[in-house]
Amino acid sequence: MARWDPGAEERLKKAALELFTEHGYDNVTVTRIAERAGLTRRSFFRYFPDKREVLFAGSEQLPPAVASAVLAVAPGVAPLDAVLDALTSVGTRLAERVDGGRTRRAVIAASAELRERERTKFAAVTAAIRDALVRRGTDPDTAALLARTATVAFRHAFERWTESDGRTSFAECVDAVVATLRDAFTTRARAD
Amino acid sequence: MARWDPGAEERLKKAALELFTEHGYDNVTVTRIAERAGLTRRSFFRYFPDKREVLFAGSEQLPPAVASAVLAVAPGVAPLDAVLDALTSVGTRLAERVDGGRTRRAVIAASAELRERERTKFAAVTAAIRDALVRRGTDPDTAALLARTATVAFRHAFERWTESDGRTSFAECVDAVVATLRDAFTTRARAD
DNA sequence: CCAAGTGATGGCACTGTGTGTCATAAGGAG
DNA sequence: CTCCTTATGACACACAGTGCCATCACTTGG
Numbered sequence: 001m002a003r004w005d006p007g008a009e010e011r012l013k014k015a016a017l018e019l020f021t022e023h024g025y026d027n028v029t030v031t032r033i034a035e036r037a038g039l040t041r042r043s044f045f046r047y048f049p050d051k052r053e054v055l056f057a058g059s060e061q062l063p064p065a066v067a068s069a070v071l072a073v074a075p076g077v078a079p080l081d082a083v084l085d086a087l088t089s090v091g092t093r094l095a096e097r098v099d100g101g102r103t104r105r106a107v108i109a110a111s112a113e114l115r116e117r118e119r120t121k122f123a124a125v126t127a128a129i130r131d132a133l134v135r136r137g138t139d140p141d142t143a144a145l146l147a148r149t150a151t152v153a154f155r156h157a158f159e160r161w162t163e164s165d166g167r168t169s170f171a172e173c174v175d176a177v178v179a180t181l182r183d184a185f186t187t188r189a190r191a192d
Numbered sequence: 193m194a195r196w197d198p199g200a201e202e203r204l205k206k207a208a209l210e211l212f213t214e215h216g217y218d219n220v221t222v223t224r225i226a227e228r229a230g231l232t233r234r235s236f237f238r239y240f241p242d243k244r245e246v247l248f249a250g251s252e253q254l255p256p257a258v259a260s261a262v263l264a265v266a267p268g269v270a271p272l273d274a275v276l277d278a279l280t281s282v283g284t285r286l287a288e289r290v291d292g293g294r295t296r297r298a299v300i301a302a303s304a305e306l307r308e309r310e311r312t313k314f315a316a317v318t319a320a321i322r323d324a325l326v327r328r329g330t331d332p333d334t335a336a337l338l339a340r341t342a343t344v345a346f347r348h349a350f351e352r353w354t355e356s357d358g359r360t361s362f363a364e365c366v367d368a369v370v371a372t373l374r375d376a377f378t379t380r381a382r383a384d
Numbered sequence: 385c386c387a388a389g390t391g392a393t394g395g396c397a398c399t400g401t402g403t404g405t406c407a408t409a410a411g412g413a414g
Numbered sequence: 415c416t417c418c419t420t421a422t423g424a425c426a427c428a429c430a431g432t433g434c435c436a437t438c439a440c441t442t443g444g
């Protein structure tokens with residue numbers, strides 16, 4: 001299976017992250033990334049469909065992982081609980097391998113283009129959750145709404161967890177988010 | 193058509209929507225849009241920062257409108273209620289002038305690039321809500337979470353309203369969404 | 385009535401993204 | 415050693431987006 005120089009994709013990802021960190025996403029061309037990786041511009045686009053994707057490689061695994069986690073929850077469990085359990089489990093596993101994900105986060109946060117793409121990635125997770133809920137028997141409309149809400153909770157919990165820097169577990173962050181939302185909805189939301 | 197005809201921006205928006213509807217977003221170049229509007233490619237970019245924005249012109253008014261609506265709610269009202277009231281009011285006004293917004297929705301739905309940009313527009317609304325809540329005294333973390341949740345509710349309610357095709361009011365759609373969420377959170381969410 | 389000023393536009397050149405096509409080099413299978 | 419597969423290089427091209435300057439229309443002051 002050995003090629004010219006193995007690990008071309010890894011070299012491209014590494015070179016991209018380094019250059020983005022140093023000069024900013026907008027000031028780095030695909031040509032420069034490819035050159036640092038010992039490849040040509042044309043080859044870059046054989047590994048990644050566009051310049052943004054080099055920072056999101058592997059993210060296509062998240063939606064199916066979440067979907068199967070949702071489907072793995074016991075059938076009787078209420079939709080929202082099923083999704084929250086699934087996201088807690090997936091998120092915890094995800095939280096374990098965040099090596100160097102710190103600089104990556106910073107690069108994304110600094111670029112409007114990358115933040116835009118990141119939202120698309122989360123939207124894919126939302127769609128996967130919705131489909132999984134429908135397959136569990138939830139009606140499509142409720143499934144879509146709960147999927148969006150759960151994704152919001154997931155994102156928020158993850159950001160919370162990142163900021164707390166390992167002092168709290170991811171599950172605790174999810175619980176805190178859910179508690180806040182439950183409180184907001186039960187207290188007097190729309191009690192006109 | 194003389195060089196100085198007024199309404200250049202309107203002509204560009206109209207030409208773009210027509211061409212996108214007919215040939216699809218990806219198969220239409222900026223040059224063709226500009227030509228149909230009686231302008232040159234260069235002038236298109238004087239009115240819109242990029243090709244996607246021609247379909248989102250005016251959307252920059254939404255975040256400040258939502259923000260002021262949130263700030264206009266009586267100070268004692270709970271954060272979530274304040275945001276929901278504000279969004280109901282703004283959404284109702286928004287729902288009144290949806291002339292031809294139908295084809296626009298279809299064009300956006302058909303293009304991944306446009307859907308991606310649309311999410312950015314909603315993210316701007318979320319940010320505006322968050323900031324407004326913070327100015328109302330809500331702590332920043334809760335404000336961010338509720339802003340995201342409220343935006344989800346807003347989007348979902350709007351889609352519901354669009355599908356119902358005028359048979360229900362926008363306010364009713366928001367109420368239905370809130371009822372669903374409250375039910376999901378109160379029933380037994382995370383009652384481990 | 386004319387000259388200067390102002391603002392929108394056209395024209396042009398240029399960088400950068402993304403893609404199609406073909407040639408080539410490297411490795412493995414027979 | 416030859417054939418075949420596959421990653422890669424090389425080249426051409428369309429299109430997005432931008433900077434710069436000329437030009438044209440309309441306005442204002444003299």
